[in-house]
Amino acid sequence: MHAVADIATHRHDATHIVWDWNGTLLDDNHANIAAVNRICAEFGRDPVDLEYWRSVFRRPLLSCYEELLGRCFIDGEWQRLNNAYERCYDTLLPSCELAEGATEALRAWPEAGRSQSLLSMASHDGLVPLVDERGLTHHFTRIDGRRFDATHDSKAEHLAAHLQAQEIDPATAVLIGDIDDDAHAAHAVGAHAILVTTGMMARWRLEATGYPVADTVTEAVARLGAGVG
Missing domain, CATH: 3.40.50.1000 (HAD superfamily/HAD-like)
Structure with missing residues (x-):
């Protein structure tokens, strides 16, 4: 390449x-995957493991999470996703x-x-x-x-x-x-x-x-x- x-x-x-x-x-892998699975729960998707997430995670983040959830976001949902991620990640950050x-x-x-x-x-x-x-x-x-x-x-x-x-x-x-x-x-x-x-x-x-x-x-x-x- x-x-x-x-x-x-x-x-x-x-x-x-x-x-x-x-x-x-x-x-901070454990905090990241926990936050990802908080998003999955928030949007009705089954949880994923770290191995799976490491195989699909990428930037741009928007398209990555649309793939994870199997659909495009509508108004306000991207911010809702970010809020859910940050709340969970920040809770676990002291353990990193x-x-x-x-x-x-x-x-x-x-x-x-x-x-x-x-x-x-x-x-x-x-x-x-x-x-x-x-x-x-x-x-x-x-x-x-x-x-x-x-x-x-x-x-x-x-x-x-x-x-x-x-x-x-x-x-x-x-x-x-x-x-x-x-x-x-x-x-x-x-x-x-x-x-x-x-x-x-x-x-x-x-x-x-x-x-x-x-x-x-x-x-x-x-x-x-x-x-x-």
Whole structure:
């Protein structure tokens, strides 16, 4: 799909990591699937398991949820869906731990003399205090959640703005995320990507992007030449 042979094995010239949050640094799969099943109950659909959701989840979210529920939304239902999701997810959020190896990975990269920032499609106002409460803010040169509605429901426009605000050359940046939209966003702006299998998308779907796939954030950082230990 993409010409990524230069990073598919190991890439050592990246100087900046843009981290994704949900499913990458934060292990929130149980909260996500519970919220999805709250939506299923709200709209009269049988519950689904995580394996199924990881095989169908995608952006744009609207068409993904229309497929899940087997119909299009009518006036007010999309907001109703979002409200139901957020109520359930927010209840479970305190039980979400950092992904295995995340703390060590966040320490290892700056120790190698490089920089890192955080970019999430979660609400900016909700993301910033959550990261701060976990004592992680100091690891990042910049933290951005979703600050605006993009033309397309993708991270691409947000990533472009995120890098531009820091005056970072995309060619020196690698986005570490857990879904194929992270790969698409990186490709769109001229950055690199490594995808991790810890989140909302099955490995075979991540591999279909042509970008390298790691099983942990520790492995992802190691691929970039920074030892974690």
